[in-house]
Protein backbone atom coordinates (compact mmCIF):
# COMPACT_ATOMS: atom_id res chain seq x y z
CA UNK A 1 0.00 0.00 0.00
CA UNK A 2 2.10 2.89 1.28
CA UNK A 3 5.39 1.67 -0.17
CA UNK A 4 3.93 1.10 -3.61
CA UNK A 5 2.32 4.53 -3.72
CA UNK A 6 5.55 6.07 -2.44
CA UNK A 7 7.43 4.48 -5.34
CA UNK A 8 4.90 5.90 -7.80
CA UNK A 9 5.37 9.31 -6.27
CA UNK A 10 9.13 9.12 -6.66
CA UNK A 11 8.79 7.97 -10.27
CA UNK A 12 6.36 10.80 -10.95
CA UNK A 13 8.74 13.36 -9.46
CA UNK A 14 11.75 11.94 -11.28
CA UNK A 15 9.95 12.31 -14.59
CA UNK A 16 9.23 15.97 -13.99
CA UNK A 17 11.13 18.35 -16.19
CA UNK A 18 10.03 21.92 -15.98
CA UNK A 19 6.33 21.33 -15.69
CA UNK A 20 4.85 19.41 -12.84
CA UNK A 21 2.62 16.50 -13.95
CA UNK A 22 -0.56 16.34 -11.90
CA UNK A 23 -2.06 12.89 -12.27
CA UNK A 24 -5.35 11.60 -10.96
CA UNK A 25 -4.83 9.88 -7.59
CA UNK A 26 -6.99 6.78 -7.26
CA UNK A 27 -6.84 3.80 -4.92
CA UNK A 28 -3.65 5.03 -3.23
CA UNK A 29 -1.61 5.70 -6.38
CA UNK A 30 -1.24 8.12 -9.26
CA UNK A 31 -2.81 6.64 -12.37
CA UNK A 32 -2.09 7.16 -16.05
CA UNK A 33 -4.77 8.45 -18.41
CA UNK A 34 -6.88 11.50 -18.94
CA UNK A 35 -6.57 14.39 -21.34
CA UNK A 36 -3.75 16.84 -20.46
CA UNK A 37 -4.56 20.47 -19.76
CA UNK A 38 -2.37 23.41 -18.79
CA UNK A 39 -2.13 25.01 -15.38
CA UNK A 40 -1.06 28.67 -15.40
CA UNK A 41 0.88 30.72 -12.90
CA UNK A 42 -1.36 33.81 -12.63
CA UNK A 43 1.55 36.01 -11.50
CA UNK A 44 3.39 35.49 -14.80
CA UNK A 45 0.83 34.06 -17.20
CA UNK A 46 3.17 31.09 -17.82
CA UNK A 47 2.19 27.44 -17.80
CA UNK A 48 3.78 25.69 -14.82
CA UNK A 49 2.04 22.31 -14.70
CA UNK A 50 -0.02 19.82 -16.66
CA UNK A 51 -3.06 18.11 -15.16
CA UNK A 52 -4.97 15.18 -16.63
CA UNK A 53 -8.71 15.51 -17.06
CA UNK A 54 -10.63 12.53 -15.69
CA UNK A 55 -13.23 11.14 -18.10
CA UNK A 56 -16.27 9.09 -17.07
CA UNK A 57 -14.25 5.86 -16.88
CA UNK A 58 -11.63 7.44 -14.59
CA UNK A 59 -14.33 8.92 -12.35
CA UNK A 60 -15.96 5.50 -12.16
CA UNK A 61 -12.60 3.96 -11.27
CA UNK A 62 -12.31 6.48 -8.42
CA UNK A 63 -15.80 5.70 -7.14
CA UNK A 64 -15.07 1.97 -7.17
CA UNK A 65 -11.79 2.50 -5.31
CA UNK A 66 -13.55 4.68 -2.74
CA UNK A 67 -16.35 2.14 -2.26
CA UNK A 68 -13.76 -0.59 -1.72
CA UNK A 69 -12.10 1.52 0.97
CA UNK A 70 -15.41 2.06 2.78
CA UNK A 71 -16.11 -1.67 2.72
CA UNK A 72 -12.52 -2.59 3.55
CA UNK A 73 -9.68 -1.51 5.81
CA UNK A 74 -10.76 2.16 6.06
CA UNK A 75 -14.37 1.30 6.94
CA UNK A 76 -13.33 -1.26 9.57
CA UNK A 77 -10.68 0.92 11.18
CA UNK A 78 -11.08 1.89 14.84
CA UNK A 79 -11.87 5.51 15.56
CA UNK A 80 -8.64 5.86 17.52
CA UNK A 81 -6.57 4.71 14.53
CA UNK A 82 -8.48 6.91 12.11
CA UNK A 83 -7.93 9.94 14.33
CA UNK A 84 -4.24 9.14 14.69
CA UNK A 85 -3.88 8.93 10.91
CA UNK A 86 -5.61 12.29 10.40
CA UNK A 87 -3.28 13.88 12.90
CA UNK A 88 -0.37 12.35 10.97
CA UNK A 89 -1.75 13.99 7.82
CA UNK A 90 -1.63 17.37 9.62
CA UNK A 91 1.93 16.69 10.77
CA UNK A 92 3.02 15.60 7.31
CA UNK A 93 1.59 18.78 5.73
CA UNK A 94 3.67 20.70 8.26
CA UNK A 95 6.77 18.61 7.51
CA UNK A 96 6.31 19.30 3.80
CA UNK A 97 5.21 22.89 4.44
CA UNK A 98 7.53 24.47 1.88
CA UNK A 99 6.37 22.16 -0.91
CA UNK A 100 2.72 22.95 -0.17
CA UNK A 101 3.61 26.62 -0.03
CA UNK A 102 5.41 26.54 -3.34
CA UNK A 103 2.60 24.58 -5.03
CA UNK A 104 -0.13 26.91 -3.71
CA UNK A 105 1.83 29.97 -4.79
CA UNK A 106 2.51 28.54 -8.24
CA UNK A 107 -1.22 27.93 -8.84
CA UNK A 108 -2.57 31.17 -7.35
CA UNK A 109 0.26 33.72 -7.51
CA UNK A 110 -0.71 34.87 -4.01
CA UNK A 111 1.89 36.62 -1.86
CA UNK A 112 4.23 34.26 -0.04
CA UNK A 113 3.36 35.86 3.29
CA UNK A 114 -0.35 35.16 2.85
CA UNK A 115 0.00 31.52 1.86
CA UNK A 116 2.55 31.05 4.64
CA UNK A 117 0.29 32.44 7.34
CA UNK A 118 -3.16 31.46 6.15
CA UNK A 119 -3.53 28.78 3.50
CA UNK A 120 -1.03 26.12 4.50
CA UNK A 121 -1.40 26.32 8.30
CA UNK A 122 -5.18 26.11 7.96
CA UNK A 123 -4.78 23.10 5.68
CA UNK A 124 -3.03 21.28 8.53
CA UNK A 125 -5.28 22.72 11.27
CA UNK A 126 -8.43 21.40 9.57
CA UNK A 127 -7.25 17.81 10.09
CA UNK A 128 -6.46 18.38 13.78
CA UNK A 129 -9.76 20.13 14.49
CA UNK A 130 -11.90 17.37 13.01
CA UNK A 131 -9.83 14.57 14.52
CA UNK A 132 -10.82 16.20 17.82
CA UNK A 133 -14.41 16.95 16.89
CA UNK A 134 -15.20 13.34 16.06
CA UNK A 135 -13.86 12.17 19.41
CA UNK A 136 -15.93 14.57 21.48
CA UNK A 137 -19.47 13.95 20.31
CA UNK A 138 -22.05 11.82 22.02
CA UNK A 139 -25.17 10.34 20.45
CA UNK A 140 -28.67 10.37 21.88
CA UNK A 141 -30.27 7.66 24.04
CA UNK A 142 -33.95 7.28 25.04
CA UNK A 143 -35.44 4.67 27.31
CA UNK A 144 -39.14 4.17 26.55
CA UNK A 145 -42.12 2.39 28.05
CA UNK A 146 -43.49 -0.39 25.85
CA UNK A 147 -47.23 -1.26 25.45
CA UNK A 148 -46.75 -4.49 27.42
CA UNK A 149 -45.47 -2.57 30.44
CA UNK A 150 -41.82 -3.23 29.78
CA UNK A 151 -39.00 -1.04 28.58
CA UNK A 152 -37.04 -0.52 25.39
CA UNK A 153 -33.77 1.28 24.91
CA UNK A 154 -33.16 3.47 21.87
CA UNK A 155 -29.72 4.66 21.01
CA UNK A 156 -28.33 6.25 17.91
CA UNK A 157 -25.11 5.27 16.24
CA UNK A 158 -23.30 7.54 13.81
CA UNK A 159 -22.44 5.98 10.45
CA UNK A 160 -20.48 7.38 7.52
CA UNK A 161 -22.43 8.21 4.38
CA UNK A 162 -20.08 6.16 2.18
CA UNK A 163 -18.45 7.87 -0.79
CA UNK A 164 -18.41 11.68 -0.60
CA UNK A 165 -17.57 13.98 -3.52
CA UNK A 166 -15.73 17.18 -2.63
CA UNK A 167 -15.77 19.94 -5.26
CA UNK A 168 -13.61 22.91 -4.40
CA UNK A 169 -12.79 26.38 -5.79
CA UNK A 170 -9.54 28.17 -6.59
CA UNK A 171 -9.37 31.07 -4.14
CA UNK A 172 -8.10 29.27 -1.02
CA UNK A 173 -7.45 25.87 -2.58
CA UNK A 174 -5.88 23.82 0.24
CA UNK A 175 -7.80 25.57 3.03
CA UNK A 176 -11.25 25.10 1.50
CA UNK A 177 -10.64 21.57 0.22
CA UNK A 178 -9.32 20.24 3.55
CA UNK A 179 -12.14 22.06 5.38
CA UNK A 180 -14.39 19.41 3.80
CA UNK A 181 -12.04 16.45 3.34
CA UNK A 182 -10.98 16.38 7.01
CA UNK A 183 -14.47 16.06 8.58
CA UNK A 184 -15.63 13.70 5.82
CA UNK A 185 -12.69 11.37 6.50
CA UNK A 186 -12.97 11.81 10.28
CA UNK A 187 -16.48 10.35 9.96
CA UNK A 188 -15.11 7.34 8.07
CA UNK A 189 -16.19 8.29 4.57
CA UNK A 190 -14.00 7.79 1.52
CA UNK A 191 -13.62 11.01 -0.46
CA UNK A 192 -13.15 11.88 -4.09
CA UNK A 193 -11.89 15.43 -4.52
CA UNK A 194 -12.36 17.42 -7.69
CA UNK A 195 -10.20 20.50 -7.11
CA UNK A 196 -10.60 23.58 -9.24
CA UNK A 197 -9.10 23.19 -12.72
CA UNK A 198 -7.14 26.39 -11.96
CA UNK A 199 -5.49 25.16 -8.75
CA UNK A 200 -4.99 21.38 -8.63
CA UNK A 201 -1.45 21.28 -7.20
CA UNK A 202 -1.90 21.18 -3.42
CA UNK A 203 -4.73 18.63 -3.66
CA UNK A 204 -2.42 16.40 -5.72
CA UNK A 205 0.33 16.85 -3.15
CA UNK A 206 -2.13 15.84 -0.46
CA UNK A 207 -2.53 12.53 -2.30
CA UNK A 208 1.19 11.92 -1.76
CA UNK A 209 0.81 12.77 1.91
CA UNK A 210 -2.15 10.42 2.36
CA UNK A 211 -0.13 7.56 0.88
CA UNK A 212 2.96 8.41 2.93
CA UNK A 213 1.21 8.38 6.29
CA UNK A 214 -0.62 5.13 5.56
CA UNK A 215 -4.19 6.19 4.81
CA UNK A 216 -5.65 3.03 3.27
CA UNK A 217 -5.92 2.91 -0.52
CA UNK A 218 -9.09 4.49 -1.86
CA UNK A 219 -10.00 6.49 1.25
CA UNK A 220 -8.73 9.67 -0.45
CA UNK A 221 -8.87 10.10 -4.23
CA UNK A 222 -8.30 13.04 -6.56
CA UNK A 223 -9.80 13.52 -9.98
CA UNK A 224 -8.84 16.48 -12.13
CA UNK A 225 -10.87 18.35 -14.68
CA UNK A 226 -13.56 20.91 -15.25
CA UNK A 227 -17.23 21.26 -14.31
CA UNK A 228 -19.87 20.74 -17.00
CA UNK A 229 -19.42 17.63 -19.14
CA UNK A 230 -16.22 16.86 -17.28
CA UNK A 231 -14.97 15.36 -14.01
CA UNK A 232 -17.11 17.64 -11.80
CA UNK A 233 -20.40 16.79 -13.44
CA UNK A 234 -19.52 13.07 -13.78
CA UNK A 235 -18.83 12.95 -10.05
CA UNK A 236 -22.13 14.64 -9.20
CA UNK A 237 -24.08 12.31 -11.47
CA UNK A 238 -22.43 9.09 -10.31
CA UNK A 239 -24.91 6.84 -8.45
CA UNK A 240 -22.13 5.49 -6.22
CA UNK A 241 -21.52 8.91 -4.64
CA UNK A 242 -23.82 9.53 -1.64
CA UNK A 243 -23.08 13.18 -0.94
CA UNK A 244 -21.60 16.23 -2.62
CA UNK A 245 -19.98 18.97 -0.59
CA UNK A 246 -19.29 22.01 -2.73
CA UNK A 247 -17.76 25.45 -2.43
CA UNK A 248 -18.06 27.83 -5.34
CA UNK A 249 -20.40 30.10 -7.22
CA UNK A 250 -24.11 30.14 -6.49
CA UNK A 251 -24.87 29.46 -10.16
CA UNK A 252 -22.67 26.34 -10.06
CA UNK A 253 -24.37 25.20 -6.86
CA UNK A 254 -27.69 25.44 -8.61
CA UNK A 255 -26.41 23.31 -11.54
CA UNK A 256 -25.01 20.73 -9.11
CA UNK A 257 -28.29 20.58 -7.21
CA UNK A 258 -30.10 19.80 -10.43
CA UNK A 259 -27.57 17.16 -11.54
CA UNK A 260 -27.62 15.51 -8.10
CA UNK A 261 -31.42 15.27 -7.93
CA UNK A 262 -31.88 12.00 -9.88
CA UNK A 263 -29.61 10.14 -7.42
CA UNK A 264 -30.95 12.03 -4.34
CA UNK A 265 -27.60 12.97 -2.84
CA UNK A 266 -27.03 14.85 0.42
CA UNK A 267 -25.72 18.34 -0.40
CA UNK A 268 -23.71 20.91 1.51
CA UNK A 269 -23.08 24.18 -0.33
CA UNK A 270 -20.88 27.16 0.52
CA UNK A 271 -21.66 29.69 -2.20
CA UNK A 272 -21.15 33.26 -3.29
CA UNK A 273 -21.77 36.49 -1.43
CA UNK A 274 -22.14 40.26 -1.73
CA UNK A 275 -21.12 40.98 1.81
CA UNK A 276 -21.94 44.23 3.59
CA UNK A 277 -19.88 46.02 6.22
CA UNK A 278 -21.40 48.72 8.40
CA UNK A 279 -19.29 51.38 10.11
CA UNK A 280 -20.98 53.51 12.76
CA UNK A 281 -19.73 56.96 13.75
CA UNK A 282 -18.98 55.60 17.23
CA UNK A 283 -16.56 52.99 15.85
CA UNK A 284 -12.82 52.98 16.48
CA UNK A 285 -12.23 54.39 13.00
CA UNK A 286 -8.57 53.43 12.70
CA UNK A 287 -9.45 49.85 13.60
CA UNK A 288 -12.33 49.86 11.11
CA UNK A 289 -10.10 51.19 8.32
CA UNK A 290 -7.37 48.67 9.09
CA UNK A 291 -9.87 45.80 9.39
CA UNK A 292 -11.97 46.59 6.34
CA UNK A 293 -9.08 47.44 4.02
CA UNK A 294 -7.62 44.04 4.89
CA UNK A 295 -11.04 42.47 4.36
CA UNK A 296 -11.65 44.09 0.99
CA UNK A 297 -8.19 43.44 -0.49
CA UNK A 298 -6.86 40.24 1.13
CA UNK A 299 -6.13 37.60 -1.51
CA UNK A 300 -6.83 40.34 -4.10
CA UNK A 301 -10.45 40.39 -2.96
CA UNK A 302 -10.90 36.76 -3.91
CA UNK A 303 -12.41 35.73 -0.59
CA UNK A 304 -16.08 34.83 -0.47
CA UNK A 305 -16.38 36.76 2.82
CA UNK A 306 -14.88 40.01 1.49
CA UNK A 307 -17.01 43.14 1.97
CA UNK A 308 -17.79 44.61 -1.44
CA UNK A 309 -20.36 47.07 0.01
CA UNK A 310 -19.32 49.27 2.92
CA UNK A 311 -21.98 51.47 4.55
CA UNK A 312 -20.52 54.29 6.62
CA UNK A 313 -22.38 56.70 8.92
CA UNK A 314 -22.26 60.13 7.34
CA UNK A 315 -20.27 62.05 10.02
CA UNK A 316 -17.23 59.77 9.53
CA UNK A 317 -17.71 59.03 5.81
CA UNK A 318 -14.98 61.31 4.40
CA UNK A 319 -12.42 60.24 6.99
CA UNK A 320 -13.19 56.59 6.38
CA UNK A 321 -12.90 56.95 2.59
CA UNK A 322 -9.57 58.79 2.94
CA UNK A 323 -8.25 56.08 5.26
CA UNK A 324 -9.30 53.28 2.90
CA UNK A 325 -7.73 55.12 -0.05
CA UNK A 326 -4.43 55.35 1.83
CA UNK A 327 -4.47 51.63 2.63
CA UNK A 328 -5.34 50.65 -0.97
CA UNK A 329 -2.59 52.81 -2.39
CA UNK A 330 -0.05 51.35 0.01
CA UNK A 331 -0.55 47.84 -1.42
CA UNK A 332 2.26 46.59 -3.66
CA UNK A 333 1.38 44.33 -6.58
CA UNK A 334 4.13 41.96 -7.65
CA UNK A 335 5.54 38.47 -7.79
CA UNK A 336 4.69 36.30 -4.79
CA UNK A 337 8.26 35.89 -3.58
CA UNK A 338 9.39 39.47 -4.16
CA UNK A 339 10.12 41.33 -0.98
CA UNK A 340 7.30 43.78 -0.22
CA UNK A 341 4.60 42.20 -2.40
CA UNK A 342 1.26 42.56 -0.67
CA UNK A 343 -1.13 42.17 -3.61
CA UNK A 344 -1.20 39.15 -5.88
CA UNK A 345 -2.87 38.71 -9.27
CA UNK A 346 -6.38 37.54 -10.01
CA UNK A 347 -6.63 33.84 -10.77
CA UNK A 348 -6.92 34.02 -14.57
CA UNK A 349 -7.06 36.30 -17.54
CA UNK A 350 -10.74 35.43 -17.90
CA UNK A 351 -11.44 36.44 -14.30
CA UNK A 352 -9.48 39.65 -14.82
CA UNK A 353 -11.68 40.48 -17.81
CA UNK A 354 -14.74 39.95 -15.62
CA UNK A 355 -13.39 42.19 -12.83
CA UNK A 356 -12.32 44.90 -15.30
CA UNK A 357 -15.83 44.69 -16.77
CA UNK A 358 -17.15 45.68 -13.32
CA UNK A 359 -14.56 48.49 -13.11
CA UNK A 360 -16.00 49.89 -16.33
CA UNK A 361 -19.60 49.28 -15.28
CA UNK A 362 -19.05 51.17 -12.02
CA UNK A 363 -18.03 54.26 -13.99
CA UNK A 364 -20.99 53.80 -16.35
CA UNK A 365 -23.25 53.61 -13.28
CA UNK A 366 -21.96 56.96 -12.03
CA UNK A 367 -19.21 56.00 -9.59
CA UNK A 368 -16.50 58.34 -8.43
CA UNK A 369 -13.29 56.33 -8.60
CA UNK A 370 -11.52 57.14 -5.33
CA UNK A 371 -8.53 55.01 -6.32
CA UNK A 372 -7.62 52.29 -8.79
CA UNK A 373 -9.92 51.24 -11.59
CA UNK A 374 -7.28 49.86 -13.92
CA UNK A 375 -4.31 47.58 -14.40
CA UNK A 376 -1.01 48.34 -12.65
CA UNK A 377 2.12 48.71 -14.79
CA UNK A 378 4.56 46.02 -13.72
CA UNK A 379 7.95 45.12 -15.10
CA UNK A 380 9.74 41.84 -15.67
CA UNK A 381 8.00 38.50 -15.20
CA UNK A 382 4.97 40.11 -13.55
CA UNK A 383 4.24 42.20 -16.66
CA UNK A 384 2.08 39.39 -18.06
CA UNK A 385 0.43 38.47 -14.76
CA UNK A 386 -3.30 38.97 -14.20
CA UNK A 387 -3.04 42.00 -11.91
CA UNK A 388 -5.60 44.74 -11.32
CA UNK A 389 -5.50 47.81 -9.12
CA UNK A 390 -7.30 47.76 -5.79
CA UNK A 391 -10.32 49.94 -6.37
CA UNK A 392 -12.68 52.03 -4.26
CA UNK A 393 -15.85 53.74 -5.47
CA UNK A 394 -18.14 56.30 -3.93
CA UNK A 395 -21.19 57.95 -5.41
CA UNK A 396 -22.89 54.70 -6.42
CA UNK A 397 -26.55 54.09 -5.74
CA UNK A 398 -27.07 51.23 -3.32
CA UNK A 399 -29.00 49.34 -6.03
CA UNK A 400 -26.39 49.78 -8.80
CA UNK A 401 -25.37 46.47 -10.43
CA UNK A 402 -21.83 46.72 -9.04
CA UNK A 403 -23.41 46.92 -5.59
CA UNK A 404 -25.58 43.84 -6.16
CA UNK A 405 -23.44 41.36 -8.11
CA UNK A 406 -20.46 39.49 -6.71
CA UNK A 407 -17.24 40.85 -8.28
CA UNK A 408 -14.69 38.66 -6.46
CA UNK A 409 -11.88 41.15 -6.94
CA UNK A 410 -10.15 43.89 -4.91
CA UNK A 411 -12.97 46.39 -5.12
CA UNK A 412 -15.56 47.95 -2.84
CA UNK A 413 -18.22 50.61 -2.96
CA UNK A 414 -18.48 52.95 0.04
CA UNK A 415 -21.97 54.34 0.64
CA UNK A 416 -23.10 56.77 3.37
CA UNK A 417 -26.04 56.17 5.73
CA UNK A 418 -27.91 58.31 8.24
CA UNK A 419 -29.60 55.88 10.62
CA UNK A 420 -29.16 52.39 12.02
CA UNK A 421 -32.41 51.30 10.35
CA UNK A 422 -31.17 52.50 6.96
CA UNK A 423 -27.88 50.68 7.37
CA UNK A 424 -29.60 47.41 8.29
CA UNK A 425 -32.09 47.74 5.46
CA UNK A 426 -29.40 48.35 2.82
CA UNK A 427 -27.11 45.64 4.21
CA UNK A 428 -29.88 43.06 4.01
CA UNK A 429 -31.22 44.17 0.64
CA UNK A 430 -29.49 41.41 -1.32
CA UNK A 431 -30.20 37.91 -2.54
CA UNK A 432 -27.01 36.75 -0.80
CA UNK A 433 -26.43 36.13 2.92
CA UNK A 434 -22.90 34.94 3.60
CA UNK A 435 -21.13 37.33 5.98
CA UNK A 436 -21.20 40.84 7.40
CA UNK A 437 -18.89 42.99 9.47
CA UNK A 438 -20.22 45.68 11.81
CA UNK A 439 -17.98 48.28 13.48
CA UNK A 440 -19.18 50.06 16.63
CA UNK A 441 -18.13 50.66 20.23
CA UNK A 442 -21.74 50.66 21.44
CA UNK A 443 -22.30 47.28 23.10
CA UNK A 444 -26.08 47.17 22.66
CA UNK A 445 -25.78 48.19 19.05
CA UNK A 446 -23.13 45.52 18.48
CA UNK A 447 -25.57 42.82 19.62
CA UNK A 448 -28.60 44.39 17.96
CA UNK A 449 -27.08 45.04 14.53
CA UNK A 450 -24.91 41.92 14.61
CA UNK A 451 -28.05 39.86 15.04
CA UNK A 452 -30.11 41.82 12.49
CA UNK A 453 -27.73 40.91 9.67
CA UNK A 454 -29.30 38.20 7.47
CA UNK A 455 -26.11 36.19 7.10
CA UNK A 456 -24.47 32.94 8.17
CA UNK A 457 -21.66 34.76 9.99
CA UNK A 458 -21.90 38.24 11.45
CA UNK A 459 -18.64 39.75 12.69
CA UNK A 460 -18.47 42.75 15.03
CA UNK A 461 -15.26 44.79 15.15
CA UNK A 462 -13.44 42.04 13.24
CA UNK A 463 -13.53 40.01 10.05
CA UNK A 464 -12.57 36.41 9.13
CA UNK A 465 -11.90 35.56 12.76
CA UNK A 466 -12.59 31.83 12.86
CA UNK A 467 -13.20 29.31 15.59
CA UNK A 468 -13.48 26.13 13.55
CA UNK A 469 -16.03 24.62 15.94
CA UNK A 470 -18.65 27.25 15.08
CA UNK A 471 -21.31 26.94 12.35
CA UNK A 472 -20.11 28.29 9.00
CA UNK A 473 -22.24 28.72 5.89
CA UNK A 474 -24.53 31.07 4.07
CA UNK A 475 -28.12 32.26 4.37
CA UNK A 476 -30.34 32.90 1.34
CA UNK A 477 -28.50 32.19 -1.94
CA UNK A 478 -25.10 31.95 -0.20
CA UNK A 479 -25.41 28.34 0.82
CA UNK A 480 -27.19 25.25 2.00
CA UNK A 481 -26.38 23.81 5.42
CA UNK A 482 -23.63 24.60 7.91
CA UNK A 483 -20.18 23.13 8.40
CA UNK A 484 -17.74 23.50 11.28
CA UNK A 485 -17.31 21.38 14.42
CA UNK A 486 -20.28 19.14 15.06
CA UNK A 487 -22.19 20.74 12.15
CA UNK A 488 -19.70 19.12 9.79
CA UNK A 489 -19.89 15.82 11.64
CA UNK A 490 -23.70 15.95 11.35
CA UNK A 491 -23.47 16.39 7.60
CA UNK A 492 -20.79 13.77 6.91
CA UNK A 493 -22.44 11.05 9.02
CA UNK A 494 -25.96 9.82 9.49
CA UNK A 495 -27.49 8.54 12.69
CA UNK A 496 -29.02 5.10 12.72
CA UNK A 497 -31.36 4.35 15.64
CA UNK A 498 -31.15 0.99 17.40
CA UNK A 499 -34.25 0.07 19.43
CA UNK A 500 -33.80 -2.88 21.83
CA UNK A 501 -36.72 -4.33 23.76
CA UNK A 502 -35.43 -5.00 27.23
Ligand code: NAD
Nearest residue numbers: 169170195196226227228232233248249252270271272304
Ligand atom coordinates in the same frame (compact mmCIF):
# COMPACT_ATOMS: atom_id res chain seq x y z
P1 NAD B 1 -16.98 27.76 -9.50
O1 NAD B 1 -18.38 27.54 -9.05
O2 NAD B 1 -16.75 28.27 -10.87
O3 NAD B 1 -16.14 26.41 -9.42
C1 NAD B 1 -16.00 25.70 -8.21
C2 NAD B 1 -15.76 24.24 -8.53
O4 NAD B 1 -16.92 23.69 -9.14
C3 NAD B 1 -14.60 23.98 -9.49
O5 NAD B 1 -13.91 22.83 -9.05
C4 NAD B 1 -15.31 23.72 -10.80
O6 NAD B 1 -14.59 22.91 -11.69
C5 NAD B 1 -16.55 22.99 -10.31
N1 NAD B 1 -17.70 23.02 -11.22
C6 NAD B 1 -18.06 24.03 -12.05
N2 NAD B 1 -19.20 23.70 -12.70
C7 NAD B 1 -19.57 22.47 -12.25
C8 NAD B 1 -20.65 21.58 -12.56
N3 NAD B 1 -21.60 21.91 -13.43
N4 NAD B 1 -20.70 20.38 -11.94
C9 NAD B 1 -19.75 20.04 -11.03
N5 NAD B 1 -18.69 20.83 -10.72
C10 NAD B 1 -18.61 22.03 -11.32
O7 NAD B 1 -16.33 28.70 -8.41
P2 NAD B 1 -14.87 29.34 -8.44
O8 NAD B 1 -14.87 30.36 -9.53
O9 NAD B 1 -13.87 28.26 -8.43
O10 NAD B 1 -14.82 30.07 -7.02
C11 NAD B 1 -15.28 31.36 -6.79
C12 NAD B 1 -16.68 31.33 -6.21
O11 NAD B 1 -16.70 30.53 -5.05
C13 NAD B 1 -17.17 32.69 -5.76
O12 NAD B 1 -18.53 32.82 -6.13
C14 NAD B 1 -17.05 32.64 -4.24
O13 NAD B 1 -17.92 33.48 -3.53
C15 NAD B 1 -17.37 31.21 -3.99
N6 NAD B 1 -16.79 30.78 -2.70
C16 NAD B 1 -17.63 30.58 -1.65
C17 NAD B 1 -17.11 30.22 -0.42
C18 NAD B 1 -17.98 30.01 0.79
O14 NAD B 1 -17.48 29.53 1.81
N7 NAD B 1 -19.25 30.37 0.74
C19 NAD B 1 -15.74 30.04 -0.28
C20 NAD B 1 -14.91 30.26 -1.38
C21 NAD B 1 -15.46 30.62 -2.60
Ligand code: 6OD
Nearest residue numbers: 171179302303304305466
Ligand atom coordinates in the same frame (compact mmCIF):
# COMPACT_ATOMS: atom_id res chain seq x y z
O1 6OD C 1 -12.48 29.60 7.10
C1 6OD C 1 -13.19 28.76 6.55
O2 6OD C 1 -13.40 27.63 7.05
C2 6OD C 1 -13.86 29.07 5.28
N1 6OD C 1 -14.69 28.15 4.80
C3 6OD C 1 -13.55 30.23 4.65
C4 6OD C 1 -14.11 30.62 3.41
C5 6OD C 1 -13.53 31.61 2.70
C6 6OD C 1 -14.03 32.00 1.43
O3 6OD C 1 -13.34 32.40 0.50
